[in-house]
Amino acid sequence: MFHFSNITRSKGDPKIVEGGSSLKQPSDQLARALGWFSIGLGIVEFFAPRRVTETLGMEGHETMVRAFGVREILAGVMSLSVDKNAGLWARVGGDGLDAAALLSGLTPDNPKKGNIALALLMVGGIAVLDYRAAQDTKPQRPGPNARRKLYPNRSGFPKGLQAAKDRAKEMIQHATAGVTS
């Protein structure tokens, strides 16, 4: 079977013959997809805020859109990091802010309110995915009250701690005698 990574192997080094299974879960893939989506959306919001506000009939709010863009990029980077769970929860919070901002623009005199409704629908859908991914990628570290084994008998000194200390003293005396004699 062809494995792309084999191309980069040094001559003579072992190459992959058959790939094993990955422990990555679908939620990890979803987190990754949401992370990249977040960065993409953030870039659009940061660099083209006027296009966004025009589409939504919310002209004059470019600064807020730009700030949301920065937030999206940071949450996206976090979602791609080993702390993806924190990134995904940041996205869930961001979805709430997005929804609130969109709702504020949903006024009867806004000619683009159809676009806002569509955007709200999208935010709702994405929020469900964000929440699902955040739930599924919870860190599996044991909590502070989890039962733990203790190792009070593992000194590593087969002859006992005192013998180890005595041996150390002996070695120091031997070394000192060597220096002074």
Added chain:
Amino acid sequence: MKALVWHGKEDIRCDTVSDPEIQDPRDAIIKVTSCAICGSDLHLFHNFIPGMMPGDIMGHETMGEVVEVGSGVDGKLKKGDRIVVPFTIICGECDQCKRGNFSVCETTNRKKYLADKVFGHSTAGLFGYTHLTGGYPGGQAEYLRVPFADATHIKVPAGIPDEQLLFLSDIFPTGWQAAVQCDIVPTDTVAIWGCGPVGQMAIRSAILLGANQVIAIDCLPERLSMAEAAGATTINFENESVLERLKELTDGKGPEKCIDCVGMESHVMASLPDTLLDRAKQMVMLESDRPHVLREMIYVCRPGGIISVPGVYSGFSDKLPMGAFMNKGLTMRTGQTHVNRWTDDLLRRIEQGEIDPSFVITHTVPLEQGPEMYQVFRDKRDSCVKVVLKP
């Protein structure tokens, strides 16, 4: 053969790969009998150390039996010999090797041009690590090619179980070197941050080198209990202030010697704001390391004291209190371990029953379960301290 292969961040798989071959007359091939997952493997698992490529075989704590030797091994190894493989690949001939500075061997990094650019000078080639250190296939596998095998080996006798000898490859000499670098005298208090496998070895090394008092700092009860078993006084930093407790234990003077067995991924806690800032900066790639422990050590170490850093740092650390470091006249000693400088002495101590490094093993599983054990070790599940893999 089966091997644990890096495929990306948090993605290590047990793949079938082609068997290693002799590439150079100085090579040997070993059949791996035991290997282990090291704390520094977790930095690779998290992709915090640059220069990993999909397809890289993990692992740098390995031992086994020689099954093939190249023509240039010059009788120093033969088929059937039992060896522990030091994680640093050494030529034994260059100026640095002759000085005993094996981890900065000038010959063995086959991607020297990368290390020269990043570090200024190349260091030794390492097994199962980043391509900055040669990208050599590692030993979490059924077989391992050992380059420069005539020098890169520790011959071990039959009759002692693998579990007692395996850690001569890395964590035991690493903990030992960390303690030796402290120039311990009998009146010294040695404070050790991190009670993972290297921290545990450093604690026992400090005792064997005659420290008056050893203080171990961590937050995991199982690791603190293991430290206490060796006679260390413990500080759980989640329950008490490290700075205040260290002052108390040293009559306000601070420990003379401090050892950082944590490195670049220090614990993040809301009560330690610098750790939150470091984590945020690390996430957005504004900082590669989280040096909370270094900051704390510089602040608390007794003036004129020594700071020893076996913990791995990869790149750039912010907000180090250099003013305190300089004005207190501290000395910092660090580096990857010069494994072969210490192993004759350490093997003798194991043979004489002074120490049995197998105390640290909490999990022994078949190689195939390796990917899962990376997660268990990372998450500290099941009170995991050290994982040994059996191919």
